Amino acid sequence: MTDNTNPEFAVDESTDDPTTDDMVTGTDVSESVTSSGATMQRDTVVSAENVSVWYNDDRALRDITLDIPEKQVTAMIGPSGCGKSTFLRCINRMNDMIDAARVEGDLYLRTKNVYDDDVDPVALRRRVGMVFQTPNPFPKSIYDNVAYGLKIQNKNGDYDRIVEESLKRAALWDEVSDQLDQSGLELSGGQQQRLCIARAIAPDPEVILMDEPASALDPVATSQIEDLITELAEEYTVVIVTHNMQQAARISNKTAVFLTGGELVEFDDTEKIFENPESQRVEDYITGKFG
Amino acid sequence: MARTDYQSSLEELRDDVLYMSEVVAERLREGLDALERKDERLARDVIEGDDEINDMYLELEGTCVDLIALQQPVASDLRFIAASFKIITDLERIADLAVNLGGYTLDAQRDLFPGVDMQRVGRETLAMLESAMAAYADEDIERCFAVAERDEEVDAMCEAASELVVRDLIEGDYLGGGETDDDIESLMQDVSRLLLTIRDLERVGDHAVNVAARTVYMVENDDELLY
Numbered sequence: 001m002t003d004n005t006n007p008e009f010a011v012d013e014s015t016d017d018p019t020t021d022d023m024v025t026g027t028d029v030s031e032s033v034t035s036s037g038a039t040m041q042r043d044t045v046v047s048a049e050n051v052s053v054w055y056n057d058d059r060a061l062r063d064i065t066l067d068i069p070e071k072q073v074t075a076m077i078g079p080s081g082c083g084k085s086t087f088l089r090c091i092n093r094m095n096d097m098i099d100a101a102r103v104e105g106d107l108y109l110r111t112k113n114v115y116d117d118d119v120d121p122v123a124l125r126r127r128v129g130m131v132f133q134t135p136n137p138f139p140k141s142i143y144d145n146v147a148y149g150l151k152i153q154n155k156n157g158d159y160d161r162i163v164e165e166s167l168k169r170a171a172l173w174d175e176v177s178d179q180l181d182q183s184g185l186e187l188s189g190g191q192q193q194r195l196c197i198a199r200a201i202a203p204d205p206e207v208i209l210m211d212e213p214a215s216a217l218d219p220v221a222t223s224q225i226e227d228l229i230t231e232l233a234e235e236y237t238v239v240i241v242t243h244n245m246q247q248a249a250r251i252s253n254k255t256a257v258f259l260t261g262g263e264l265v266e267f268d269d270t271e272k273i274f275e276n277p278e279s280q281r282v283e284d285y286i287t288g289k290f291g
Numbered sequence: 292m293a294r295t296d297y298q299s300s301l302e303e304l305r306d307d308v309l310y311m312s313e314v315v316a317e318r319l320r321e322g323l324d325a326l327e328r329k330d331e332r333l334a335r336d337v338i339e340g341d342d343e344i345n346d347m348y349l350e351l352e353g354t355c356v357d358l359i360a361l362q363q364p365v366a367s368d369l370r371f372i373a374a375s376f377k378i379i380t381d382l383e384r385i386a387d388l389a390v391n392l393g394g395y396t397l398d399a400q401r402d403l404f405p406g407v408d409m410q411r412v413g414r415e416t417l418a419m420l421e422s423a424m425a426a427y428a429d430e431d432i433e434r435c436f437a438v439a440e441r442d443e444e445v446d447a448m449c450e451a452a453s454e455l456v457v458r459d460l461i462e463g464d465y466l467g468g469g470e471t472d473d474d475i476e477s478l479m480q481d482v483s484r485l486l487l488t489i490r491d492l493e494r495v496g497d498h499a500v501n502v503a504a505r506t507v508y509m510v511e512n513d514d515e516l517l518y
Contacts, residue, residue, distance in 0.1 A: 249365065274365040275369065276366060277366055287294075288297065
């Protein structure tokens, strides 16, 4: 990797532009296949190199190496305890909050290793937003839920515009535009989750991590979230952990299959994984013969 | 093994497709026999038996749709169901062609071109069908490619047979002068029936190749034999 100085999530932030020259290298590219079958090159946004995670003496991830392409949906699937959520949480250092967790290896956001000493995890999380399994809006108004991240940054700006744009991008604006003062907790489950997505995108992150974002929702709300994820990938890089393999098949461009022991067994285009995986273990897992 | 009911359903589908293929092969064999022996009763059996094949086809089609809709198959399971879905269509078409042989038997008045060995072509296409279905059952890729190679021989046999009919028609003295319009009409019908028989048997070979091609896709996700 090249020059690591001055990424905006380092302690001393200096820029809001995620595409500064030092963050884009000519070598960090992933191949992806368009709907027409043409192969195109995409920048790699997140790159893991031999990432391992331990919880005390238990190894949760084993030497994970993969490149997550820009503005695509990358799904992480695998049985419970395979380490997929652990990997997701490595990307924005949520594992820092677990005392027993220890991370080894290198994990780059663009060209910056997010585990470097000079990285401010809070600033990192503005670049790498997260949406959780259970909708968790703050006990505040809809407006304040979305504006919260901006306010704690003391970021100047047109909050009204950002709130409106974020709610529109989260496909919630039309449903709440006349009730922005209402508590976020009064919304339905699906609306709450879209509110959380609006909150995650308000600081204009580059990557959005989603940990089973639809598993607590009914089929209609799930469909709305899935449609939304597809739309979000036009502007953001989305990484989603899901237990629902069909959901991964429906909405992702790339799929990473983690299996027991924290091993990344296969990572490829989603069509390839679900139509003709290389690994027999992956074949057995996705067809239900194992796990 | 997880999803045991689902896995059982897949095995059942495979068994049912193979059973359908056995019935279709039997119909084709009977159609050829009827044609050879001018056995009108057997020909009628083949024609009337087509409803049974159609019912089998519709039932298996429904099974495939149900499996896709309810079980969301992926990877080799998906390819197996997709291949089976296509293969039953080919089997149903082969049964239709066997019905045609039954129809030609009922219509046939005479053997005009004894040099054209329809039975040899028919036996070859029947063997191709059985070989393709064995390849499907055993997931045997080599056998699939052998079926495709065999089809080239069948095509050559059919082409030679058609040429023989045309040449005989030109060179032979089939009407001998003083013929009536009815004589001409009858000759034309005999000739076109024979040419249609050749074409139909050639199509049986093509459907057998389709079965082999779908089997290659099923086993190896490879579309090399398709078209």
